[in-house]
Amino acid sequence: MLNRFAQPILAMPRPAKRVVVLSVDAALCVLTVWLSYYLRLGEWVKLSGDSFWQPMWAVGVSLLLALPIFVVNGFYRAIFRYTGLSALQTILKATAVYGLLFATVFTAYGVDGVPRTVGLIQPMLLLLTVGASRMLARFWLGGLYRNQLRMVALPRVLIYGAGNAGRQLAAAMSNSHEMRVVGFLDDDDRLHGHVLNGLSIYGPADLPGLVTSLQVSTVLLAIPSVSRHRRNEMIAQMLRAHVQVRTLPAVSELAQGMVSTSDLRELDIDDLLGREPVAPNHILLGRNITHKVVLVTGAGGSIGSELCRQILSVNPSTLVLIEQSEFALYEIQQELQEKIEDSSTLLVPILASVRDAQRLREIFTDWKPDTVYHAAAYKHVPLVEHNPIEGIRNNTMGTLTAAQAAAEHGVSDFVLISTDKAVRPTNIMGASKRLAEMALQALAATSPKTRFSMVRFGNVLGSSGSVVPKFRRQIRDGGPITLTHPDITRYFMTIPEAAQLVIQAGAMAKGGDVFVLDMGDPVKIMDLATRMIELSGLCVRNENNPDGDIEIEITGLRPGEKLFEELLIGNNPRPTSHPRIMKAHEEFLAWPVLIEKLQRLESLLEQRNVEGTKDLLTDLVSGYAPQEVGQESDSRLRYSV
Numbered sequence: 001m002l003n004r005f006a007q008p009i010l011a012m013p014r015p016a017k018r019v020v021v022l023s024v025d026a027a028l029c030v031l032t033v034w035l036s037y038y039l040r041l042g043e044w045v046k047l048s049g050d051s052f053w054q055p056m057w058a059v060g061v062s063l064l065l066a067l068p069i070f071v072v073n074g075f076y077r078a079i080f081r082y083t084g085l086s087a088l089q090t091i092l093k094a095t096a097v098y099g100l101l102f103a104t105v106f107t108a109y110g111v112d113g114v115p116r117t118v119g120l121i122q123p124m125l126l127l128l129t130v131g132a133s134r135m136l137a138r139f140w141l142g143g144l145y146r147n148q149l150r151m152v153a154l155p156r157v158l159i160y161g162a163g164n165a166g167r168q169l170a171a172a173m174s175n176s177h178e179m180r181v182v183g184f185l186d187d188d189d190r191l192h193g194h195v196l197n198g199l200s201i202y203g204p205a206d207l208p209g210l211v212t213s214l215q216v217s218t219v220l221l222a223i224p225s226v227s228r229h230r231r232n233e234m235i236a237q238m239l240r241a242h243v244q245v246r247t248l249p250a251v252s253e254l255a256q257g258m259v260s261t262s263d264l265r266e267l268d269i270d271d272l273l274g275r276e277p278v279a280p281n282h283i284l285l286g287r288n289i290t291h292k293v294v295l296v297t298g299a300g301g302s303i304g305s306e307l308c309r310q311i312l313s314v315n316p317s318t319l320v321l322i323e324q325s326e327f328a329l330y331e332i333q334q335e336l337q338e339k340i341e342d343s344s345t346l347l348v349p350i351l352a353s354v355r356d357a358q359r360l361r362e363i364f365t366d367w368k369p370d371t372v373y374h375a376a377a378y379k380h381v382p383l384v385e386h387n388p389i390e391g392i393r394n395n396t397m398g399t400l401t402a403a404q405a406a407a408e409h410g411v412s413d414f415v416l417i418s419t420d421k422a423v424r425p426t427n428i429m430g431a432s433k434r435l436a437e438m439a440l441q442a443l444a445a446t447s448p449k450t451r452f453s454m455v456r457f458g459n460v461l462g463s464s465g466s467v468v469p470k471f472r473r474q475i476r477d478g479g480p481i482t483l484t485h486p487d488i489t490r491y492f493m494t495i496p497e498a499a500q501l502v503i504q505a506g507a508m509a510k511g512g513d514v515f516v517l518d519m520g521d522p523v524k525i526m527d528l529a530t531r532m533i534e535l536s537g538l539c540v541r542n543e544n545n546p547d548g549d550i551e552i553e554i555t556g557l558r559p560g561e562k563l564f565e566e567l568l569i570g571n572n573p574r575p576t577s578h579p580r581i582m583k584a585h586e587e588f589l590a591w592p593v594l595i596e597k598l599q600r601l602e603s604l605l606e607q608r609n610v611e612g613t614k615d616l617l618t619d620l621v622s623g624y625a626p627q628e629v630g631q632e633s634d635s636r637l638r639y640s641v
Contacts, residue, residue, distance in 0.1 A: 024133060025070060029062040032125035036118045054113025061105055062122065069098050091131050099123030154180040156215050160234065161222040162186040162201050169222045170197060182214050204234070207241045217537065221247040244537030278580055284504040286314050288371040288413050295320040295369035297354050297402060298376030300328025302460065303417055305335075306499040307373050312336055314503075318346040320367050322376070324353045354398035357405065364409040372406050373502070374399060375417040377433065384429040385559040389608055392617070395432035397602060400439045407447040415506035416440055416454035420491060420519075423456075424623035427559070431617050431624045437514065438620070439598065441588040444512030453509035455502045456584070457517040458491030467525060471532050479541075479550035481529045484557050488526075489564055491519035505581045516573060518580040522564070526552070587622065 030047070037045050037055055047055045073094040099120075105111065106119030159166045162184040170181050184201040186192070191201045202210060210216050219238050223231070238245050288294075294311050298304040299321035305328075311319060319336070323329035333349040340347055348367065352359045354376045377395050378384050384391035399416060406414045418437055421430030437454050444452040461468050467490075474481045498517065505515040533540055533550045541548030557563070573582040589597070597620055604612045618624050 022067065022070075025130060026063060026067060028126060028129045028133065029066050030059050032122050032129055033058045033062055033118070035125055036121040037115070039121055040115045040117050054111075057111050058106065058114050058118055058122065062102065062126070065101050066098050066126065069094050088131060088134070091134065092127065095123060095127040095130065098126070155217045156180050156182045157218040157220055158183050158185050158202070158207070158210065158214075158216050159220045159222050160185040160204070160238070162188070162191055162196055163223065165224055166222040167197065169220060170199065179218065179220075181220075182216065183210070185219065204237055207238065207243070211241050211243060216243060218244045218246060221245060239531070239534040242534070242537065242539060245535065278578075280500055281504055281578060284507040284578070285310075285500070287507040289314040289316050289503070291315065291317050292370040293318040293320065293367055295322065295363075295367065295372045297322045297372070297374045298417075299323045299349075300325050300332050301375055301377075302466075302495060303499060303502075304373075304375035305332045306495045307375060307502065308332055308336060309339075310496070310499045310503060311373075312339060312343075312345060315343070316345055318348060318367065318369075320348045320350060320363070320369060322350050322352050322354070322363065324351065324376075326351060354402045355393055357401045360402060360405040361408070364405050364411070368409065369406075369411055371413045371415070371506070372402065372411050373415050373417065373506070374402050376402075377417070379419065379429060381421070381427050381429050382558045384432070385427055388428045388610055388613060389605055391428050392432045392435075392601070392613060393605055395429065396435045396439070397598075397605070399436035400598065403440055403443055403452065407443060407450045411450050413451045413453070413506055413509060414440070415502065415509070416452075417502060418454045418456040418514075420456060420458040424625070425621065426625055428614075428617070428626075431621045434621045434624070435617065437586070438588045438594060441512045441514070441586070442591040442594045446591045448511070451509045451511045453506055453511070453513040453515060455505045455515045455517065457493060457498055457501075458519045460493050460495045460498050467528065468532070471529055475533060475536050475538070475550055480553040481533070481550060482553050482555050483525060483529055484555055485563060486526050486554055487524070487563055488557075489522040489524050491522050492528075493517065493519055501578075501580055504578055505576075508576055508578070508581070514584040514586045515576075516582045516584050518582065589620075 033055055034044075034047060036058075037053065041053075045053050045055060047059065073090055102123050103119040106114050107116045108119075110116055157179045159170055159181055163186075166184060166186075170184075173179060173181050181199060183199050184191075184196060185204050185207065186201055187204065189203070192203045194201050207216075207219070221231070221234065221238075223234075226234070235245055289311050294316045296304055296307055296311070296319070299308050300323040304323070308319065308321060321329060321333060321336075323332070329349050329351060333347065336347055350363060352363060354360065354374075376398060378387075378391045384395075403414055403416075416436060419430065419433050421427065422434035422437055423430070425431040425434055437456075440452040440454055443450075459466055471481050501517050505513075505517070508515070529552050530540055536550075538549035539545060541551045573584050576583055588594070597616065601613065601616055601620075604616060614626060618626070
């Protein structure tokens with residue numbers, strides 16, 4: 001109530017505020033005279049009309065002395081909400097002068113009807129009340145004013161969605177120190193023009209005008225149950241208005257209960273490129289994991305760590321983490337350890353390299369894994385291109401070493417995490433992964449106890465080496481965004497979806513299977529960069545918009561880089577029981593022939609014979625066509641499942 005009373009006062013012009021304060025001081029003069037009579041006589045007296053006591057004499061003199069003295073001393077020039085020690089000193093000095101004069105009149109000389117002690121008591125009361133009024137203004141009005149200024153300075157936001165989630169979010173943000181909610185957006189025409197909890201409801205088409213009139217900088221998307229397709233349409237509409245978008249997680253991600261500001265997150269590119277989720281097949285998820293010993297190589301990497309999270313949720317008896325990076329292993333081990341406090345799953349972190357055959361045999365002997373997910377690989381195309389020997393050693397020979405150890409120790413299932421770059425590769429990384437696939441295909445025919453399979457997919461959003469973290473960092477630094485070619489396209493998938501599909505694909509393996517994940521439609525990286533700039537509430541700077549925020553700079557294709565990625569060598573995929581998983585038929589060399597080639601390759605690697613290694617790789621991997629820096633791939637044949 002006091003705050004509501006204070007708001008009109010704060011909104012007054014300064015001259016009006018001075019009149020109000022002067023009136024308050026005048027009232028305090030009257031009040032302190034009345035109180036001083038009470039303290040002297042022990043009873044309340046009328047200010048006028050008494051036959052003996054004449055308080056009005058004291059009131060009149062008090063007003064005639066106090067107000068001019070206060071004006072001269074600058075009482076009404078000060079800003080009370082900033083009252084400090086210096087202001088209190090001024091009050092003390094002014095009331096001292098006033099008290100001397102007041103006491104002279106009523107105590108030294110005396111006036112009929114005014115007790116002499118009133119001349120001493122009233123100035124002291126006036127000092128206390130005037131000082132208290134200033135301190136009250138400082139702590140009451142000052143706090144409200146500072147809060148007003150803070151609210152004015154806060155980013156103004158609209159909440160998209162006037163449903164339960166939107167209303168709860170608005171309530172949670174009513175005292176927010178980060179944002180100020182100024183209204184709602186909603187698709188329901190019946191709500192437009194109405195007011196909800198003091199906030200107007202607008203139509204989405206009004207957003208461009210609201211950005212200007214209400215100075216809106218951000219829209220909070222509070223429709224967690226909407227379909228991804230409709231969500232993408234909403235986001236695209238908002239981005240055209242050049243506002244930043246933040247969102248609540250999908251309804252499946254929200255815990256039951258009230259929505260809070262902590263649920264808000266920055267809109268990520270996942271929200272635009274992601275697809276409608278397909279409910280996982282829980283039978284497939286648990287077939288190779290539940291109550292079994294599961295081993296993951298490269299457990300600290302982007303895919304490996306997500307595989308570990310998904311595996312842990314399906315309740316393995318033991319989860320063995322193999323990683324050569326101490327820091328990466330520590331990070332994923334600490335994260336997973338927190339999740340298994342109430343679980344019977346045993347977590348085993350092991351520092352090891354997949355190239356160390358003896359070490360792998362020791363691990364397989366000690367822990368006897370039922371299922372192996374092989375995610376260990378060097379995958380940064382330019383780095384592997386400049387370090388071909390190490391790339392092939394890790395990606396091909398490391399995979400072979402792990403697979404042979406699995407076969408020797410009777411592992412039931414071995415799943416290789418492969419890549420679309422293995423299809424008609426133009427780089428060492430892709431060729432090394434295709435050769436690893438061929439090794440597993442050949443081993444599958446000679447090791448019936450172990451089902452070898454491989455799962456091939458494209459780029460995953462947010463993974464190590466992905467363009468998304470790179471672009472995000474470049475935008476944060478003010479640009480430019482560096483893009484190798486304006487026409488380059490890639491397939492994209494979220495890390496959780498990729499890991500989940502890998503587990504389900506591996507469960508369908510019969511031996512030697514090459515699974516291909518449905519990556520959706522390919523994405524033009526130029527469009528991706530543009531969307532990421534818009535997601536940040538910025539705009540692209542180019543010839544058409546020289547005043548834009550972030551420039552996109554074309555740098556030229558990197559060594560081994562394709563314009564277009566492919567998922568299949570042939571065009572004969574077969575469907576599986578899962579709508580997002582296809583099975584490819586890929587040619588390979590028989591094991592007796594391949595092992596001789598691999599032994600020759602290993603010898604060349606030991607000699608660090610780069611040219612000989614590349615020549616042999618060209619001979620082994622069908623379609624491998626190394627390209628020089630800046631050379632574009634002529635292969636435009638791509639398959640979209």
